[in-house]
Amino acid sequence: MLRALEIHDILIIDRLALDFRPGLNVLTGETGAGKSILLDALGFVLGWRGRAELVRQGAEQGEVTAVFDLPEGHPALAVLDEAGLPASRELILRRMNSADGRKTGWVNDRRASGEVLRRLSDTLVELHGQHDDRGLLDPRGHRAILDAYGGLEAERQAVRDAWRARAAADKALEAARLSLDAARAEEEFLRHAVAELRKLAPEPGEEADLDARRRMMQGAERIREDIAQASAALGYDGAEGAMANALRWLEGASDKAGGRLDPAISALTRAMAELDEAARGVADCLDALDFDPHELENTEERLFAIRGLARKHQVAPDDLAQFASDLGARLDALDHGAVEIGALEQASRKAAAAYDAAADALTAARRAAAKRLDAAVAAELAPLKMERAVFATEFETAPDGPDGRDTVTFAVATNPGAPSGPLNKIASGGELSRFLLALKVCLNQAQGGGVTMIFDEIDRGVGGATADAVGRRLRALAEGGQVLVVTHSPQVAARGGHHWRVEKSVRGDTTLSTVIPLLAEAREDEIARMLSGDTVTDEARAAARALLAG
Template sequence: MLRALEIRDMLIIDRLELAFRPGLNVLTGETGAGKSILLDSLGFVLGWRGRADLVRQGADQGEVTAVFDLSPGHAARAVLADAGLPEADELILRRVNTADGRKTGWVNDRRASGEVLRRLSDTLVELHGQHDDRGLLDPRGHRAILDLYGDLDDALRATRAAWRARSDARRALDEAEAQLAAVREEEDFLRHAVAELEKLAPEAGEEDALDARRRAMQAAEKIREDIARAGQALGPDGAEGAMADALRWLDGAADRADGRLDEPVAALARAMSELDEAARGVADCLDALEFDPSELEDTEERLFAIRGLARKHHVLADELPELATTLSERLAALDAGEARLGALRRGVSEADAAYDAAAEALGEARAAAATRLDRAVSAELAPLKMDRAVFTTRLEPATPGPEGRESVTFTVATNPGAPAGPLNKIASGGELSRFLLALKVCLSQERDAGVTMIFDEIDRGVGGATADAVGRRLQALAGDGQVLVVTHSPQVAALGAHHWRVEKRVDGEVTTSTVVPLGTPDREGEIARMLSGDTVTDEARAAARKLLAG
């Protein structure tokens, strides 16, 4: 609910503070007194796009502050949370417009963009009038209004879910078809590459192992001859035989050498032992270096094959096993592709059928709701002296989407036999106002709680009993909420729970506009003025008292 509005230096308003209340709030005043300035100022602080020259002449800046009370579950709280703004039971919006056109907004003393203000305004205020393109006159919102009226949340959720499932199924099929088409283009390559890799069957680390074995065999080939010669020189035909002969000869002479050969014999025995160990080591080495010449050839052939295949596929040799797995999987996907596509196509068909069923149910529910809405609006038009007009909620086929398969447009035919057309193109000013009011009355139970409804001269062009019917419907709308009405109708003004008069004052060369709250005596005079004009007669005052008495 809008609790307070403070305006400073905006157009012809110097400083103005208004305290609004629940129920029906009416603002009256002569034409040109500044009633529209109040709405311009409220629209400015709510972030609406409007006239640019709002700052009062001679002032550096204009400023508007609006204070709203928020109920615990008010939709504005979600907007505040989403924008990271502080949340409280009191919402204070403030916006400044400098003389050079710069605009700055605050929400609960935190800087906020015009977009955030507009999102908040959608939860706080509804403006209805002949020039309202944000609410009931906007055909883009008619489908949502009908869904709200018909309480179609469940059907709408089911349709949205079916649309998402349908979109997911189609996307999966498209991706699979694209992947399969790409794989088909390289089918010959895949089959040849997989066969080649499977035949060679390279293993991770195999290149290093083969290279080490190859180097070892190449080295053995070069050194084995020298090692064999060394082994031969150490053997019986070499050092071992010579030392054995020397030891035998010394042993035979030792008994006659008076012990002089004991040490040489011992040393020679030790040398024989070391020589034997060296010979065994050489023999072991020769055994280790023993290889089949064909093994070197086989090793080199496999090593070169692995390296050649790696170069061919532009990968490292150790990456060949992983490449083999990847190419095999792509080939398997190709082989299994048609079967998978078949399953995906069946999934798309099932998702299409599910969406068609959900959209059909939603469409039928909309058609039923449209019939109820048309009857309800027609019932409201009769007391508004428009019983010959026809209101029709038109459903037409539209591009399928998450919201269903039909567009919704509110149309009217103002006279029997006249062609029906969009609400904002067919009805005249006074007729349009009454159509809007009738529609709003029918939708009042479905509107969001806590929204302030503003009607800008919605009673223009009507009077007498029709104006009284308009006022009573506005009064009913305000019964459990808050309605602000800018009106020239005394019948409407008399039904207000709270009354303000907008006045224009001229002081020298300066014109200002102000708003005066009216008590019962002043209301009588204001309604009498609205009835009779500049000269208020006793008859007009009597008529005003009668209107106020109900």
């Protein structure tokens, strides 16, 4: 609900503060008094595109602040959360327009773009009037309006889910076909390369192992003779025999040496153990260097084969095994591609059939809702003195999409036998106003309201009983919510729960507009003025009292 609107230095308004209330809020005043300026100011703070120059002449900048009360779960809270803006039950929008044209907006004292303001406005306010191109008069929104009226969210969600599933199935099928076509284009290469790689069967890390083995074998002959001589020198005919003899001789003499040889015998014993370990290590090395000459040839052949294939396919030798696996997978896809594509084609057909069923169900539900809507609008048109007019929801087939395959347009015929056409092109000013009101009453009953509705001279061109019927419907529409109406009709003004008069005055060389809240007696005077003009007669006052009492 719009709770407050403050305007500073906008057009012919210097300072103005309005406190709006729930129910039907009525603004009246003479033509040119500035009623439309209030709507321009509200549209400005909501980010709507309107007049280019709003700043009052002589002022450096203009500013508008709007305060809304948000019930729990209001859609505006989700917009705030998505935009990263602070959210509370009170929403304060403020926007400034400098004299040089720069516009700056705030939401709850945080800077915000015009786009964020417009997204918020879609959840806060609906403007309805003869020049309304944002709501009911925009054919692009008629399908969504019908869906909301019919409560078709579940059917729409089913279509969206089926659309996504169909798109995913079609994408998978197309990818498989492209992959198969690419594989067929390189089939000869794949078969030759896979056969060659599978025959070689390279392993990760094998190239480094083969290179190390090759180097060892190439150097084995050069070092084997030295290692063999060292082995002989360590053996029984060398150091081992000499040390064994020395140990035997010392042990034989130790009994007569009085223990003086014991440390030498112990040291020699340890030395022989170390000597034995060294001899075993040298022997192991000799065994490792003992290889078949053909082994070196085979090692070199495999090493060169791995390196050659790696260069041929422009991959690192260690990546050759994975490359072979990848080529094998592509060849397997080629060999089994027809089977896979057949399965994907079946899945695509199944997804398409599911989408067709969901879209057909949504179309049927829309047509049923359209019949109810057409009947409801017809019932509303009769009290508005348009019982001979025809309202019809028309369908055309649209390309398949996530919201189904229907184009929905609200069409009207103002008289029996007259051709029907789009709502915004067939009806005259007064007729259009009543069509919009009847439609909005029906939609509001189905949707339960939730936004502040503004009607800008929607009663233009009607009077008498018809204007009274318009007023009564506006009052009913405002029950449990909030409606603002700018009107020249006394019958409509009399139905308001809260009434303001917009006045224009001249101070020196400056024209200013102001808004005055009207209580009982002042309200009677205003409605009498609307009935009789500048001169308010007793008869006009009596008629005003009758309207207010009715």
